Every structure is written in structure tokens, then in C-alpha cells.
Amino acid sequence: FAGARDAFERAADFCASWKEAGRGGLPSHEGEGLEDADFERFGFEPVMAWQSLPQFEMACVAVLNSPAVRRTAPGRAGLRDAVARAAELSGEPFQYLVYALAVLDEEPFVAIDRATGAGFALRASGIGDNFQLHTLLADALIGGGHLPGTAPSPEAAAMCRDLPGQTPTTGSFNLVGADGEWIWNEGNPADVPVVDGVRLLVLDPPPYERGWAAGRFFPGMTGDLVLERVLNAEESRALLAQVAQPGR
Known part of the structure; x- marks a missing residue:
């Protein structure tokens, strides 16, 4: 969750910088729409964070299938906030992770x-x-x-x-x-x-x-x-x- 939170926070910063630069629609997570110069322009880590979000979403949803993780693992609230900001700036809902983080128990x-x-x-x-x-x-x-x-x-x-x-x-x-x-x-x-x-x-x-x-x-x-x-x-x-x- 800590790694996912960091990735979503960096990806949100990338989305904000991309829009400020007037680049139009965001690149795909696979890299379509990126230029080599973008790694220097926006930073290597923010670009890679943006590309890693689908993998982080799948990994987090997988572990959230466990009731023990949902009830005891720290960091859910911080991750939820980071995902919400990335969703707002990117226009992607990240629905599976948002819903998994919202699951209630007892x-x-x-x-x-x-x-x-x-x-x-x-x-x-x-x-x-x-x-x-x-x-x-x-x-x-x-x-x-x-x-x-x-x-x-x-x-x-x-x-x-x-x-x-x-x-x-x-x-x-x-x-x-x-x-x-x-x-x-x-x-x-x-x-x-x-x-x-x-x-x-x-x-x-x-x-x-x-x-x-x-x-x-x-x-x-x-x-x-x-x-x-x-x-x-x-x-x-x-x-x-x-x-x-x-x-x-």
C-alpha cells in the first residue's frame, strides 16, 4: 500500500505537469503518446509511476480480497486519498481499486x-x-x-x-x-x-x-x-x- 500510494501520488503530479505543459490527452500507460524527452521534462519517476498504475491497481485489489488485510493493514486511507487525486487529474476512475478500498466488514x-x-x-x-x-x-x-x-x-x-x-x-x-x-x-x-x-x-x-x-x-x-x-x-x-x- 505504501508503494502504491507513492506511485499514485507521483502519477498525479505527472498528470498535473502534463496538463500545465499543454500536451493534451494523457499518454497511455503502455507509453503511447510519450516522447523520449518527456522523461527529462517531467522526471523519470513520475513518468514510470504513471505507467505502473494498472499493475499497482491489480496488486492492491488482489490483497484486498483478504478480510485480514482489509481489517488490519495500515495505509488504506492514505492510498484512498492518493487514488482519488490521480483519478481527478487523469479522468480515469480506477474503479476496481476505489471499490476495493471502500469494502466494509462487520x-x-x-x-x-x-x-x-x-x-x-x-x-x-x-x-x-x-x-x-x-x-x-x-x-x-x-x-x-x-x-x-x-x-x-x-x-x-x-x-x-x-x-x-x-x-x-x-x-x-x-x-x-x-x-x-x-x-x-x-x-x-x-x-x-x-x-x-x-x-x-x-x-x-x-x-x-x-x-x-x-x-x-x-x-x-x-x-x-x-x-x-x-x-x-x-x-x-x-x-x-x-x-x-x-x-x-
Whole structure:
């Protein structure tokens, strides 16, 4: 992580210098668009840092598949900041690394079904994106008999945990944050706003039918969403009272 942070910081400096020099679009990481003089003009190490970013991204994502690394390895916050700056200056999202650095473990969630007022306390670990979160949420709440609706297949839920592969599934909810904004399936669980120390999701009916390939965003990362308890009516009402109406 320290080496990756250094590479992303140097690469961000290279991107800034390249733009200041008026060179137009950035060169490819393979070197297309670079001139021999650029190594002297911008510095050998910043140029090589820019070229090394795909390898650093793959290496970091690989080790972040391990829960022990995610929970104990230092340097994640500094690396996250360096990646964000490089992404801003380059226009490249570095999505796999950004999402891997955002993965939550043993994270408390509360889901409240707006129609019935039923609330549920859950705990999430190793979930890479909200397609995976959505599928596991429907499995726990609809598949577990707590809410009406059509649950994802057992195979779809298993593929979101640890079974290899992907299989078609259909969305069961519209996920909404406490601020009233939709929680998009394309995002990740860290997008869900925190209320009273937990990430609070409101479940609305889906505004349209949407399907996707259920599975893990990171095939080497085991994911899980565990239902810990059903909230009592008073708890659910108190949390739902803090939720804004959907803004989109």
C-alpha cells in the first residue's frame, strides 16, 4: 500500500505537469503518446509511476480480497486519498481499486420497509457493489419470509457469497438513503448514509423491473449479509421518522 500510494501520488503530479505543459490527452500507460524527452521534462519517476498504475491497481485489489488485510493493514486511507487525486487529474476512475478500498466488514446496516414499517438489523462484510448488496438483502428479507415479494434464487444468493459464477436475477426493491436520495445499484455499500451509527436503507417498491447478473463484484472476495434481528415497531418508527422523502 505504501508503494502504491507513492506511485499514485507521483502519477498525479505527472498528470498535473502534463496538463500545465499543454500536451493534451494523457499518454497511455503502455507509453503511447510519450516522447523520449518527456522523461527529462517531467522526471523519470513520475513518468514510470504513471505507467505502473494498472499493475499497482491489480496488486492492491488482489490483497484486498483478504478480510485480514482489509481489517488490519495500515495505509488504506492514505492510498484512498492518493487514488482519488490521480483519478481527478487523469479522468480515469480506477474503479476496481476505489471499490476495493471502500469494502466494509462487520458493518451494521438497518433496512426499513417503508410500506409496512418493518425494520431489520443486519451486518455486511465483503460486499463489492450494491447489485450484490441488493441481491443478498432480498435473500435475507424476502427469502427469509420477513417481507412479501419474489426472492432471488438460492443459486443467485450463493454466488453473491462464495459460489463461483453469475446468474440472472431481478431487483426486489428501490433502495433509498436517509437523505431521500436513491442508492444506485452501480454504487457500493459505503454510499449508504449513516444514521445513529448504522447505515440506514429504506426499501421502496421498484419503480421499474430491472435485472442483472447476480454474483460478486470481486470474484475472489467472499461476501455476506447477515440478518441479526427484527426491530420492534418503536425502533422502526423512530428511524423512519428521520428519513426524507425520495428526491429522485
